[in-house]
Amino acid sequence: xxxxxxxxxxxxxxxxxxxxxxxxxxxxxxxxxxxxxxxxxxxxxxxxxxxxxxxxxxxxxxxxxxxxxxxxxxxxxxxxxxxxxxxxxxxxxxxxxxxxxxxxxxxxxxxxxxxxxxxxxxxxxxxxxxxxxxxxxxxxxxxxxxxxxxxxxxxxxxxxxxxxxxxxxxxxxxxxxxxxxxxxxxxxxxxxxxxxxxxxxxxxxxxxxxxxxxxxxxxxxxxxxxxxxxxxxxxxxxxxxxxxxxxxxxxxxxxxxxxxxxxxxxxxxxx
Amino acid sequence: xxxxxxxxxxxxxxxxxxxxxxxxxxxxxxxxxxxxxxxxxxxxxxxxxxxxxxxxxxxxxxxxxxxxxxxxxxxxxxxxxxxxxxxxxxxxxxxxxxxxxxxxxxxxxxxxxxxxxxxxxxxxxxxxxxxxxxxxxxxxxxxxxxxxxxxxxxxxxxxxxxxxxxxxxxxxxxxxxxxxxxxxxxxxxxxxxxxxxxxxxxxxxxxxxxxxxxxxxxxxxxxxxxxxxxxxxxxxxxxxxxxxxxxxxxxxxxxxxxxxxxxxxxxxxxx
Numbered sequence: 001x002x003x004x005x006x007x008x009x010x011x012x013x014x015x016x017x018x019x020x021x022x023x024x025x026x027x028x029x030x031x032x033x034x035x036x037x038x039x040x041x042x043x044x045x046x047x048x049x050x051x052x053x054x055x056x057x058x059x060x061x062x063x064x065x066x067x068x069x070x071x072x073x074x075x076x077x078x079x080x081x082x083x084x085x086x087x088x089x090x091x092x093x094x095x096x097x098x099x100x101x102x103x104x105x106x107x108x109x110x111x112x113x114x115x116x117x118x119x120x121x122x123x124x125x126x127x128x129x130x131x132x133x134x135x136x137x138x139x140x141x142x143x144x145x146x147x148x149x150x151x152x153x154x155x156x157x158x159x160x161x162x163x164x165x166x167x168x169x170x171x172x173x174x175x176x177x178x179x180x181x182x183x184x185x186x187x188x189x190x191x192x193x194x195x196x197x198x199x200x201x202x203x204x205x206x207x208x209x210x211x212x213x214x215x216x217x218x219x220x221x222x223x224x225x226x227x228x229x230x231x232x233x234x235x236x237x238x239x240x241x242x243x244x245x246x247x248x249x250x251x252x253x254x255x256x257x258x259x260x261x262x263x264x265x266x267x268x269x270x271x
Numbered sequence: 272x273x274x275x276x277x278x279x280x281x282x283x284x285x286x287x288x289x290x291x292x293x294x295x296x297x298x299x300x301x302x303x304x305x306x307x308x309x310x311x312x313x314x315x316x317x318x319x320x321x322x323x324x325x326x327x328x329x330x331x332x333x334x335x336x337x338x339x340x341x342x343x344x345x346x347x348x349x350x351x352x353x354x355x356x357x358x359x360x361x362x363x364x365x366x367x368x369x370x371x372x373x374x375x376x377x378x379x380x381x382x383x384x385x386x387x388x389x390x391x392x393x394x395x396x397x398x399x400x401x402x403x404x405x406x407x408x409x410x411x412x413x414x415x416x417x418x419x420x421x422x423x424x425x426x427x428x429x430x431x432x433x434x435x436x437x438x439x440x441x442x443x444x445x446x447x448x449x450x451x452x453x454x455x456x457x458x459x460x461x462x463x464x465x466x467x468x469x470x471x472x473x474x475x476x477x478x479x480x481x482x483x484x485x486x487x488x489x490x491x492x493x494x495x496x497x498x499x500x501x502x503x504x505x506x507x508x509x510x511x512x513x514x515x516x517x518x519x520x521x522x523x524x525x526x527x528x529x530x531x532x533x534x535x536x537x538x539x540x541x542x
Contacts, residue, residue, distance in 0.1 A: 069379070079343075110341045110344040113344040130432070131429070154375045156401060159440075
């Protein structure tokens with residue numbers, strides 16, 4: 001049985017923002033080899049870990065973002081953990097699967113079936129390289145949402161995305177879709193690029209990784225990416241900085257504190 | 272236990288070509304909903320189906336290419352089927368996982384662990400949008416091989432790959448790597464593009480989908496993509512045209528005949 005999805009991603013995002021005044025996306029990069037000792041003897045350590053993290057961070061989390069790679073790396077048990085994790089996230093809180101898929105035709109149909117129907121995600125990250133064929137099937141279901149990779153913060157983003165200024169073309173492409181259906185992944189390590197992206201895409205929701213472990217400056221992100229406090233249109237993701245802050249038996253409590261701290265830093269930065 | 276990989280993808284490709292004189296890649300797009308009735312009551316229908324297809328097509332197959340999407344769409348049992356399928360392919364025959372991943376850092380590490388270590392694939396398809404960071408970790412293991420999406424044959428390829436002539440930049444990028452480690456996915460529906468791609472990448476191995484169901488012209492592909500008969504440097508993929516040719520109890524026998532027919536058509540086209 002897959003999780004029942006009664007609301008759209010967009011509705012869930014609005015509810016989470018209004019009820020929690022949080023823009024924190026908790027990245028569930030729950031690498032099996034990095035889990036605390038205290039969960040390792042469990043029947044499914046990744047799930048036990050995630051469940052505790054979700055319970056502790058829920059008051060501060062506007063969204064959760066499990067990363068497909070870490071679950072596949074743990075094989076069949078990892079995929080079981082992913083599905084159980086998504087089921088453990090309350091129905092009003094949006095779940096974004098970080099999978100960066102970008103395929104077409106019956107292959108993309110199969111990915112959508114896997115991620116939205118089988119697993120019960122609300123949104124996915126997509127790779128737009130192959131163009132509109134990647135996304136057109138998703139647009140048929142108003143509940144689904146896609147974050148298109150637009151400008152990433154890795155070093156070799158300079159080869160195509162920056163070097164060929166492809167991010168501008170992708171931004172124009174993203175702008176062609178309903179902002180309640182399609183947003184953009186925008187890296188946080190180049191605040192001036194973030195400012196430019198916001199000018200290109202005033203309405204779109206940005207999923208911003210790169211805070212914490214990847215070294216982005218939070219205040220610069222807020223100054224450049226926020227449209228208005230009433231309608232901030234961003235989600236700031238932190239993965240390792242929240243979930244792996246503490247490897248002791250108190251890992252979940254520490255994760256809760258880190259999520260709260262990031263929520264508060266963002267609130268202060270918005271003032 | 273994962274499959275033991277004693278040889279590199281490149282060695283396996285050379286062995287398959289020399290021993291079978293085949294350039295046929297059998298695409299295992301084994302969509303659960305399309306499987307013949309005769310396997311549907313089995314404990315794991317996707318695996319039963321694939322095992323029969325592999326046994327029937329093995330004399331004619333230079334490689335197999337399971338497509339991750341169809342296995343994920345069937346959930347945990349699908350992932351089990353994928354792993355069992357890869358184990359069922361003899362050790363000398365290369366397995367290419369069509370996953371089109373393109374991530375970086377610890378996420379890409381996790382995908383490589385999943386696909387090469389956990390599942391035992393020999394090669395994967397990758398999306399190069401994020402640049403060299405996607406591929407650099409793979410290059411550390413001489414056994415691994417990546418086919419980079421370079422020019423696809425879908426309609427909206429005209430948006431970025433063709434429209435922005437990104438395929439030329441990606442081809443130049445592919446050329447910067449060892450041809451025994453990195454090849455290109457090149458769609459078959461534009462023979463003139465295929466000719467251009469071969470000029471840009473004289474040494475690289477091309478994985479060519481789009482024969483059969485997607486309507487590419489085989490002779491035009493061979494005329495434009497082949498370097499020399501002694502060193503043809505292509506794999507021609509057919510999925511639905513082979514595996515779903517016949518939905519009766521004789522599905523495997525029919526798949527074997529289709530694979531043999533395609534192998535023979537390619538041989539004749541090379542003369």
